Amino acid sequence: MERWTNRHVLLVLFMVITGAINTLLSKWADRTHAVGKTGYEAHKFDHPFFQGVAMFLGEFLCLIAFNVQRICQNRQGIEVDAGGQEFNRFIFLPAAMFDMLATSLMYVGLTMTIASSFQMLRGVADVIFHTRKLDINAVITGDLLIVMAQIIVSVQMVYEERFIKKYNISPLQAVGWKGTFGFIVLGLLLVPFYFIPMKSARNPESRLSDAIDAFQQMKNSWQICVATVGSVASIALFNFCGMSLTKEKSAMTRMVLDIIRIACVWVISASLKWQPVTYPQITMQIAGFIFINFGICLYTDFLVLPFMRFCVRLKNKFQTQNNHIVNVEGNQVDENSALIASNHC
Template sequence: MAWTKYQLFLAGLMLTTGSINTLSAKWADMFSAPGCSNAPEHGFSHPFLQAVFMFLGELSCLAVFHILLCHDRRRPTPTVEPGESFNPFLFLPPAICDMAGTSIMYVALNMTSASSFQMLRGAVIIFTGLLSVAFLGRRLVASQWIGILITILGLVVVGLADFVSGNTDGGHKLSEVITGDLLIIMAQIIVSVQMVLEEKFIYKHNVHPLKAVGTEGFFGFVILTILLIPMFYIPAGNLGSNPRQVLEDALDAFCQIGHKPLIVLALLGNTVSIAFFNFAGISVTKEISATTRMVLDSLRTLVIWVVSLALGWESFQGLQILGFSSCFWERDFTTDSTNP
């Protein structure tokens, strides 16, 4: 069946904003500028502050939901289902998972390439599938188990490509790249818990997806913003990539932004793109199918890889083609139509 213009628009919006989201986060990591108190020029390494901006983008989905709801009420026949009332604190556990997983991934993105980062995120398929069996009582069909095995193969190939190449194009040591890859895998375990919790709550309470994303964004934004205060004083040793070597130095980040305002553009790109990406992803699932959403997510990996090569952020590695191919095929298997 041919797609409508609106469906094509949604697919293009999801692919574009999803790619911008990862690329803008990586672009922010590549800036360097002086810090506070005449601190020498250093890299913009502020993963927790970047996560705060990302949650601000998710929080905007809540505002969009209420705007759509108010606009819809003026129509003779409303089309937006507000969903039943629920306790917002139900979404606190998935919000905490989102906060932890996102923060870890932003730390990892500082250590590895944007393309490897995006490919390794495919590990969420493995852990989500296993947790769905354990806690949601699902039964995975043979094609879905094949998809999980292909995913594992793809992760091994991507990790091997990073190990063989050293992935030092961005000035990263091999030890940093390996640590970053492992952190991404660890984050996917947390994200898979988040996805299982979200699915359980959304279906049980008939929550509108935009409202769910926005509620999580609210909790994540408030909690992580408050946590920036103790992080300012917690020593992190070599893990702290700021002059004071603390867990997060938000003041240093704003001083760097003052010296190099272009950083704001990268942060805004991350904030705005995550809001549109969530909207487009939910709409693609509703208007087309979840399978199409997963395929578009696979294409996003290709776009990020090609753009990174074009910008000179990384060099060509043949093994990454095999890794990308496996990431694409595993989604083709794991998004089987029998999946509820």
């Protein structure tokens, strides 16, 4: 197994931090009330598809950063690694579609559930908290949407790992092209979404997606504006670090380490009182967190199975030593018996 370097540790650290920040900022925006295009009534920022476009915008910025980096290197006379340039850019179109569908489902689910539950479910577990302040039917629906999204995410991760390793593509470039396709497709879809009525939608005119209302709420609320811009920046850094880990390690490594975000989101969400903090709830969350990590350790052969194998080896070693001692003592007894018998003779 390839050893871990300081670079890998930093990638994991930044991935966890930026990922947790992205989840918390998205939930902060969802919880904020602001006046929209109606001009008189404040309502929650409930625009999951718009948030998805913002995410792809953050990924698209990685492509700009990649090209700026190459231009600077060329001007400075630095030899640029040409690896990863001979590939069809459209190989990232399916990845963008997987990402678009999964992200949209997750953002819709996030508007229905609590942040820590959202983050824990992103680690593929189901923890539902029965509280009076939350609509339990909405929470269950939101959680199920997030679980469905994770199935799509797993396909996306494996797909990305295959091609970035096959063509030795730069992580910045890979994230950038995926963001480009996602931004174009989902951005264009916002137009027909605006004309599709949806009674359950929580925007003023009950549309599937109302980007005009979203922009107006951003204009009228600095909190929503800061949360949205912060989400764009954090998702860019998060995806770059995650894609780097996928290329240098594996998609499995990325997904396993991403589970660390659960603790970060849970602690901050509880401290900000974004969710009820009661003894039964904390107990369920801790149990859920332990359950997730136990399953991960089993699947990745980390800690649990190695510890069990160590115990078995230790037990076998102890039994071997005992058998040896018994055999030695038995031989001594036989020799003494033989000596006594010969003396009697």
